Amino acid sequence: MYRVTVDGVKLDVDFRHCTGWPQYTICAISVDGRNLTGGTAKCCPSDQFCRATGRKLALTRAVAELPKHVRAAIWEGYWRATETPKRERDDWNLAVRCLLEHYPEDIFPPDSNSPDAKAGSFARRILTWLLDPIERARLAALCGD
Secondary structure (H helix, E strand, O other), X not given: OEEEEEOOEEEEEEEEEEOXXXXXXXXXXXXXXXXXXXXEEEOOOOOOOOHHHHHHHHHHHHOXXXXXXXXXXXXXXXXXXXXXXXXXXHXXXXXXXXXXXXXOHHHOOOOOOOHHHHHHHHHHXXXXXXXXXXXXXXXXXXXXX
16 A cells, blocks of 8 residues: 555555456545545456566556546655565575576586576576666676677
8 A cells, every 4th residue: 555645645556466366456536535436457367467567457447537647646655655675685696696606608608408507597587587777788798798
């Protein structure tokens, strides 16, 4: 849940997830405890349930009828509330760099059947794509890619 103030009015945005069957997410936007609007997102049976996707879809549907400046303020509050703190991001990037150094690309020949070679190659490919674009560019410069 997060709170946004728009034109002097405090809006509370709350999400509820149901992971039973059917799987769905509900977004409720309220003022002083009274429900102003809401939206739902139901997960397709063939899809993997994802809370973040459910929140975005439910919020999109909840704010659809609101004025543009109110929608913008609510979305800005959402991105602030769900943003990864800078320290966490820095710790994550440091951990990824350490893993990439642990599994350098050229430590095993490409045709090696060693489990370490396969794990290292896989870990390096996955972790490289998990880095944000700036870190990817910095890593490419360091590795000479």
